[in-house]
Amino acid sequence: MSEINILSSIFAQIKANKDKNPANSYSARLYQSKKGKNKVLEKLGEEAVETIIAAKDGNKEQLINEMADLWFHSLATLAIHEVELTDLFDELQRRQKVYK
Numbered sequence: 001m002s003e004i005n006i007l008s009s010i011f012a013q014i015k016a017n018k019d020k021n022p023a024n025s026y027s028a029r030l031y032q033s034k035k036g037k038n039k040v041l042e043k044l045g046e047e048a049v050e051t052i053i054a055a056k057d058g059n060k061e062q063l064i065n066e067m068a069d070l071w072f073h074s075l076a077t078l079a080i081h082e083v084e085l086t087d088l089f090d091e092l093q094r095r096q097k098v099y100k
Contacts, residue, residue, distance in 0.1 A: 007085065010072065014079045030076050040080050044073045 017027035033039035047070040054062040078085060 011075045011085045014076050040076050044077050047073050
């Protein structure tokens, strides 16, 4: 499976779990948290800090794990704010000229 397909698949799964039983779905727990959108933002910030620490420590395995958590919570943030993944891809494609 390509990298884009993996991200798209995870994103679709996050959105599909919105109304599922939170006891059976981490994504549903994020959506249905009493803290609402703030819970997802807290997790996003937590994972960002843990990613930075792993990078500073030079622990490749830990960095990969924390980055995966960060990407997951980034996708959850987009989903909960009803931003489509294609919107992000469009913006990255637009910026590709700038990143050269």
